[in-house]
């Protein structure tokens with residue numbers, strides 16, 4: 001059995017990809033399956049944590065022993081994460097959150113009209129949930145972990161993102177149409193705000209999840225009485 005080094009801890013993990021509706025039948029979305037976040041939830045349960053898994057549009061079975069909160073949009077994910085984070089020792093944002101959502105929602109299906117140019121889709125910004133959780137730190141000593149999904153200049157972009165978002169750890173992974181998204185495997189670099197940098201070679205998403213918890217545990221605040 002693994003060491004129960006997360007016993008007595010509450011951790012929040014977000015997983016999956018948000019969908020931003022345009023009309024009753026269409027949305028803007030991304031390719032996240034939720035597998036990396038679910039691997040984080042499963043490994044945290046195995047290490048003794050109480051786990052809240054905020055799952056956006058995933059088609060995966062609920063991990064045994066985790067409390068699963070299902071959400072659709074970035075705004076719903078924000079609400080669920082902030083609520084669960086209030087008494088969390090660690091928050092890990094593995095979800096792929098849409099940076100923008102359609103400015104308007106059409107109550108009926110948007111129709112194409114003969115001879116008309118398609119109308120551009122106006123977008124507005126979604127709140128940055130990771131930056132908000134990092135700034136808020138609802139519990140003293142809360143460890144906040146972000147992910148960075150990059151397609152190029154992976155490390156340089158990751159470092160900049162770590163500082164911009166204000167989190168303690170940032171897991172930088174490379175993504176593409178068939179890379180990382182949906183796959184059983186991942187490879188990443190875990191950057192820390194204190195300058196440390198851990199390379200995680202290509203392997204199962206569980207293995208990366210374990211390394212992330214290995215990096216979280218020594219940074220947690222002392223257990224309360």
Ligand code: PMT
Pocket residue numbers: 015016031032033034035036037074093094095096097098099126127128129130131145146147148149150173175180181182183
């Ligand atoms: O789900 P899988 O198929 O297993 O794939 C795993 C994964 C590629 C989705 C995962 O490993 C990953 O990289 N997740 C983060 C994807 C992402 O949205 O990256 P980003 O670089 O756009 O965002 C950076 C960080 O800010 C992320 O922690 C994200 O959750 C957070 N964010 C982003 C936008 C926003 N409005 N609010 C946020 O909190």
